[in-house]
Amino acid sequence: MYSHQVGAELFRFPDLRTLMARATPLRSGDQLAGIAAATDVERAAAQAALADVPLKTFLSEVVVPYEADEVTRLIIDTHDKAAFAPVSHMTVGDFRDWLLSDAADSAALAALAPGLTPEMAAAVSKLCRAQDLILIASKCRVVTTFRNTLGLEKRLATRLQPNHPTDDLRGIAASTFDGLMYGSGDAVIGINPATDNLHATVELLHLLDEVIQEYAIPTQSCVLSHVTNTMAAIEEGAPVDLTFQSLAGTEAANTSFGINLDILTEGHEATQSLKRGTVGQNCMYFETGQGSCLSADAHHGVDQQTLEARAYAVARKYEPLLVNTVVGFIGPEYLYDGRQIIRAGLEDHFCGKLLGVPMGCDICYTNHAEADQNDMDMLLTLLGAAGINYIMGIPGSDDVMLSYQTTSFHDALYARRVLGLRPAPEFEEWLDKMGLMASDGAFSPARQPPAALSKRMSLLEAQ
Template identity: 75%
Template structure:
């Protein structure tokens, strides 16, 4: 838990987290998910951070967590563009409807009723042999229609997560990322992108930097901030906290206004207009790590 808290601290000190503070757990079970939900809720409540948290566990686990009284802000689920794809993921649309209603019943949001967070990716239906002969991009666009039905707060294409069997190289990943962004905006969903590639794909970080810049110019709503750009759970390379800072500075973009005000109030940013980081680590955050419960090493 201490390592996870340190990563949250790292992200906040770089100005990340206005869309969501999320954890993709290595151990995907209800008990561990509830622990992580309570950890994030404690941090958010203690420092009054204008954001929401999410544990990227299966929707059925989140339903169980809600029944146990866990502080669930957003319900996560990976979704596909065909019924067979979603069945292979272990849910159907009625499951999503049940989860949406359960999360809304907690009344944790302060603005709106958007409690769903979906991830997608070209190749999901093909890899599950659930594409019915349709091309990857058509299946992907259909996934956005599924997402739109549940009024999500976030929809995120994990563009290069499967590997070269589905998107061969940097050019194909770049094309797919821009296609996904375009189709998501056409269908009216709050579209973001996990700018990523697997280590066995014909791609490198230069390709991802190019795609990141192109998506920023195109008006992508959000990207991922992962410690060290390395997703150790899914074993692929993605974007880090400082990548979001780069895009904001170069393109004159900003975080959510409530979050920017919080960054200045906490003295993390000295000047929001230039995204200038405070040179001194805020003492309140540094001290907070000392009060976390100690756990055995295998439990972190």
């Protein structure tokens, strides 16, 4: 039992799961689940009570039963006690204060990451205001490598997302060259296939590999098909750089995705065996999103933000190149408006980085949400200041296949210019070599693209 008194009113919370839910900043998903605080006063009381909870409590009181959930077992069984030792005496409130101090520098946070559970990260995030989430995350460096180096300080990468509603190869190629000419694509050139079958996956993989090899681009490709589909493509000899999968924070939700830890391990081992990386072998790409467990009726009465953090524990196991929260994609039933989407994006990035996960964000919203592109501009700017590893780059901010609004090639250029950020170093050298970006980092659409790219674009347009 946890409690906190506000004036004459005593608020009681029967268990840690309830306390965490009541302490969460307001969002529509928790209201839909019936677990949100009824009033702002109750939320404040829950946050005050949560601040007094020892961090050690999260190792003995789990929010999803150990016996019934392999994600909980993964979290508890792989916990690094030695890494946890420097903060093991702290409460959640003490931990927040320490994270904000100069003692919590990049080296200290990197050493601590294996000792933190997702629930610890989620708990402290609930006590943080926006500037706290930004400041603390900005001190976390999570660097990964495949054909380039991602996550370095003062770098902002992009996923070039050339989706097409019919998987038309010409349309996908046109969007890909468009993005490359605007300096996008260093995180990955990644396609969401309209048809998730083996034939389409293999065809798209060959297209992306042809482009990367022909122009010697220091980046990686990915077709965001189901992990089992990608494994089948590997068996057929397809050029797989990264294996993708959507993740959630409970075993039941992952089961609804058609996965478990054994399947992910098999996919990871199959992809690693190809050894297609040149500077490293981080070969997995995962996407997550607040509300996924609730939408699958697999939330166990736990708030959606804590469950989102638990998904990062699954990702962490496989040392991925990329992880991103598709923050506003699931819809207003879970994040109602721009304010909730902005808060969730900052929380997700904070928790992922604190846990040692290479976090990016699909800064996005659906057309029926109470949000617009101005909200996304704010979240983009805040996440850029927080040191996010990568964002999305999509023609005109409008994904014509998935029908949602996100960030464009131009948005990435804005963030890099305003915040003094640059692409991944190997990709930046390629942009300079190809005449798309100057050696001082300046980018201008007036610069002449290389003749080979221009010729390919002209041929595509003619077709």
